[in-house]
Amino acid sequence: MAFLEQHIHDEPKTFVSKYLISYDHKVIGKQFLWYGIFWLLVGGLMAMLIRWTLAYPGVPFPIIGSLLFPHTGGVVPPDTYAMLFHMHGTIMIFFAITPILIGAFGNFCIPLMIGARDMIFPTLNMLSFWFSMASGGLLLLSLCLPLGAAAGGWTSYPTLSTNLGQPGAGQTLWLLSLFLFGASSTMGAVNYITTVITLRAPGMDYFKMPLTIWGIWLTSILNAIFVPVLGAGLILLTFDRVFGTTFFLAGAAATSGKGDPVLFQHVFWIFGHPEVYILILPAWGIVSDLLAFFSRKPAFGYKMTALSLTAITVLSTVVYGHHMYTTQMSPLLTQSFMTLTMLISIPSAIFFANWLGTIWKGSINFASPMLFSLGVVFVFGLGGLTGLYLASTSIDLYLHDTYFVVGHFHYTMAASVLLGGFAGTYFWFPKMFGRMMDERLAKIHFWTTMIPLNGIFTGMMLMGWAGMHRRLYNPFIYEFMEKLMPLNKFTTYCAIAMGIAQITFIYNFVNTIFNKKLPQAENNPWKVGTLEWDMPSPAPYYNFKEIPHVKCGPHEMGNPNLPEGKDFQYQTEELVKA
Amino acid sequence: MATKAQNLEEKMFQQSVAMTVTLIAFSMLFATLFLGFFLVRFNTPMWPPVEIQGMPVFLPLLSTIIMAVSSFTYHRLQTREPMRGFYWKLTFGLGVSFLICQKLLWSALTAKGILVSNGNVPSMVIAFTWIHAAHIFMGLALLLWLGRFIFKKKEELTEIKLINVGKFWHFLGVVWLLMYLTMFVL
Numbered sequence: 001m002a003f004l005e006q007h008i009h010d011e012p013k014t015f016v017s018k019y020l021i022s023y024d025h026k027v028i029g030k031q032f033l034w035y036g037i038f039w040l041l042v043g044g045l046m047a048m049l050i051r052w053t054l055a056y057p058g059v060p061f062p063i064i065g066s067l068l069f070p071h072t073g074g075v076v077p078p079d080t081y082a083m084l085f086h087m088h089g090t091i092m093i094f095f096a097i098t099p100i101l102i103g104a105f106g107n108f109c110i111p112l113m114i115g116a117r118d119m120i121f122p123t124l125n126m127l128s129f130w131f132s133m134a135s136g137g138l139l140l141l142s143l144c145l146p147l148g149a150a151a152g153g154w155t156s157y158p159t160l161s162t163n164l165g166q167p168g169a170g171q172t173l174w175l176l177s178l179f180l181f182g183a184s185s186t187m188g189a190v191n192y193i194t195t196v197i198t199l200r201a202p203g204m205d206y207f208k209m210p211l212t213i214w215g216i217w218l219t220s221i222l223n224a225i226f227v228p229v230l231g232a233g234l235i236l237l238t239f240d241r242v243f244g245t246t247f248f249l250a251g252a253a254a255t256s257g258k259g260d261p262v263l264f265q266h267v268f269w270i271f272g273h274p275e276v277y278i279l280i281l282p283a284w285g286i287v288s289d290l291l292a293f294f295s296r297k298p299a300f301g302y303k304m305t306a307l308s309l310t311a312i313t314v315l316s317t318v319v320y321g322h323h324m325y326t327t328q329m330s331p332l333l334t335q336s337f338m339t340l341t342m343l344i345s346i347p348s349a350i351f352f353a354n355w356l357g358t359i360w361k362g363s364i365n366f367a368s369p370m371l372f373s374l375g376v377v378f379v380f381g382l383g384g385l386t387g388l389y390l391a392s393t394s395i396d397l398y399l400h401d402t403y404f405v406v407g408h409f410h411y412t413m414a415a416s417v418l419l420g421g422f423a424g425t426y427f428w429f430p431k432m433f434g435r436m437m438d439e440r441l442a443k444i445h446f447w448t449t450m451i452p453l454n455g456i457f458t459g460m461m462l463m464g465w466a467g468m469h470r471r472l473y474n475p476f477i478y479e480f481m482e483k484l485m486p487l488n489k490f491t492t493y494c495a496i497a498m499g500i501a502q503i504t505f506i507y508n509f510v511n512t513i514f515n516k517k518l519p520q521a522e523n524n525p526w527k528v529g530t531l532e533w534d535m536p537s538p539a540p541y542y543n544f545k546e547i548p549h550v551k552c553g554p555h556e557m558g559n560p561n562l563p564e565g566k567d568f569q570y571q572t573e574e575l576v577k578a
Numbered sequence: 579m580a581t582k583a584q585n586l587e588e589k590m591f592q593q594s595v596a597m598t599v600t601l602i603a604f605s606m607l608f609a610t611l612f613l614g615f616f617l618v619r620f621n622t623p624m625w626p627p628v629e630i631q632g633m634p635v636f637l638p639l640l641s642t643i644i645m646a647v648s649s650f651t652y653h654r655l656q657t658r659e660p661m662r663g664f665y666w667k668l669t670f671g672l673g674v675s676f677l678i679c680q681k682l683l684w685s686a687l688t689a690k691g692i693l694v695s696n697g698n699v700p701s702m703v704i705a706f707t708w709i710h711a712a713h714i715f716m717g718l719a720l721l722l723w724l725g726r727f728i729f730k731k732k733e734e735l736t737e738i739k740l741i742n743v744g745k746f747w748h749f750l751g752v753v754w755l756l757m758y759l760t761m762f763v764l
């Protein structure tokens with residue numbers, strides 16, 4: 001394969017060209033990081049309001065409650081409660097996790113780790129960020145509307161999301177906002193896919209790419225294919241709301257004609273199930289790499305891991321029906337979807353076993369990125385296993401729409417992705433900002449997050465198992481759920497503890513970026529051989545003076561043939577042999 | 579290291595990867611709409627249902643012919659260098675006429691009392707044509723962009739630009755053809 005001459009951009013000089021309107025993938029990555037963290041805080045605050053209401057129904061939210069809801073004396077009103085869980089889900093999925101895992105790490109890591117000077121289309125990249133900003137802006141705007149923001153749940157099923165279920169502009173703004181978000185994601189995906197295909201440095205074969213890149217690349221493929229499906233659904237729902245079409249209207253909601261609300265569920269989950277893998281694949285990739293780096297061993301079964309991730313990507317496109325077992329599908333269909341869903345556990349089990357194989361007999365360095373990665377191994381194990389219960393139709397008929405589902409997807413999506421995101425942040429921080437985050441605070445952050453986190457999500461699964469439904473304002477007015485009050489209180493305390501624990505992170509993050517007295521990070525603080533660690537910290541604006549020539553895999557560590565005093569080699573070095 | 583010619587080939591390759599991925603994304607959007615259309619269609623006891631009886635026949639046919647001719651003129655634009663400007667104007671004009679045809683079609687539907695709010699089938703037919711027309715707008719914008727290189731900055735006109743805009747334009751033609759066949763003919 002021939003290699004394109006990549007010219008070096010001019011060095012940005014002004015504040016605006018350096019930080020605001022930048023074509024540089026590293027700057028765009030950081031912009032996405034800040035953007036995602038901002039939304040993480042907004043979504044987190046909403047989670048607190050939700051949890052408070054579930055533990056203390058009818059009691060004013062402490063301190064800021066009376067500010068937020070003056071007309072009820074600080075109590076979260078029922079309609080606001082619906083809006084809160086809708087916005088919490090939307091924000092966390094599309095405005096926090098996506099920008100951080102895909103926007104920030106995707107942008108920052110792809111060119112650096114494959115040995116390119118930038119993304120292939122820097123302008124498109126910048127545009128993708130600004131589209132995200134616009135979509136975030138619309139969402140914020142919808143929070144200020146007199147009738148409130150959308151409140152049909154992040155899945156926005158009709159009839160909840162039609163004009164009948166949701167008068168006012170909130171839901172329409174939500175649809176537009178997500179449409180812009182989709183455009184941004186698709187642009188990003190086109191850019192990432194093309195960059196990985198065409199700009200890999202000489203010698204960087206697909207099977208020499210770090211697994212982080214594998215994860216992000218597969219995510220981008222799913223994004224390019226399935227986000228437009230959501231786009232179509234959003235357009236049709238918007239038409240229903242604005243132009244009086246009747247795609248999803250039935251019964252009393254339809255003045256004439258007969259639409260089908262379940263059609264939206266199909267469209268949503270054809271997108272929605274791949275979407276959950278879109279979110280987790282980058283985290284899986286990052287964790288696969290970090291486990292190897294901090295066990296000082298090559299990743300166990302590297303090729304198998306990459307292929308399993310690919311198999312999961314392919315299978316994830318044909319299992320969406322497991323979200324719809326209760327919609328009176330034909331039993332033949334439910335059983336097919338059940339079988340296909342169960343099939344996913346084969347490749348999942350393979351790469352999971354490979355993770356354990358990587359750690360096995362490694363000389364483990366429990367630095368903060370490793371702690372968080374091990375955390376992912378633990379929480380993903382729990383989340384994945386609970387998925388199998390839900391995949392089985394007969395069990396799901398009971399568990400569907402209970403807190404068990406909420407517990408399941410928080411373990412897989414919230415916990416795994418969040419911990420994976422933290423792992424990546426602590427790991428690449430020196431290369432992004434040129435200083436090391438404080439290790440002691442990072443470790444405190446890990447334990448103060450990990451312990452309450454498990455309290456919250458195990459609590460959710462237990463109450464779900466006991467039959468507590470999701471999305472209820474006050475479940476305890478039903479007799480059979482009364483006894484779940486103490487468990488709900490416990491879960492809320494854990495949530496508050498976990499919320500407070502994030503202050504350590506925010507402090508550490510902001511202080512390390514802005515405190516000029518802190519020392520400069522070394523070029524390669526973690527002693528890792530992938531391309532981005534063979535350059536100054538922070539990475540220079542041109543990335544590589546000379547495009548590197550890659551000669552070996554990403555985790556060549558602990559090789560007994562290495563000379564004394566060295567336990568890893570760079571990807572640009574010939575693999576040492578005996 | 580790469581020679582100049584190799585470099586050009588590389589560039590063609592990568593841009594064509596990008597356009598292909600983009601078109602896959604757009605195909606999924608339209609595929610979802612087709613899925614919706616077919617579900618609606620197969621759940622309708624009688625075809626065509628009363629809601630869309632008396633749909634115009636001539637206008638969609640004319641649109642199809644216009645689209646087909648414009649694909650042909652675009653092909654000429656790409657291959658006949660001396661006449662490029664002429665074929666560009668022709669293609670662009672045909673694109674605009676397609677939109678005019680669509681506008682007439684919508685007016686005709688309204689006149690016949692076939693409205694979006696009349697049920698699922700008219701909803702689908704009308705919304706689908708709206709969405710396709712919106713993409714034709716995008717295609718025309720791309721043609722305008724290309725026109726800048728054909729008429730003004732001639733030295734920056736590259737084969738890749740011609741190919742990519744062409745791919746998009748032909749894609750919209752194919753989508754229209756499928757729409758025409760499934761909604762207006764069969």
Ligand code: HEM
Binds near residue numbers: 322384388400401412
């Ligand atoms: C490992 C194998 C997995 C299996 C077998 C599985 C299975 C399922 C099933 C059957 C449901 C539907 C439950 C119901 O609504 O009744 C479900 C819901 C869900 N799963 Fe998983 N899952 C797996 C992994 C994941 C992963 C990795 C993620 C995210 C990163 C995820 C995110 C979700 C979400 C977000 C929902 C619920 C969406 C909602 O209704 O709001 N799952 N899962």
Ligand SMILES: [Cu+2]
Binds near residue numbers: 322323
């Ligand atoms: Cu799923």
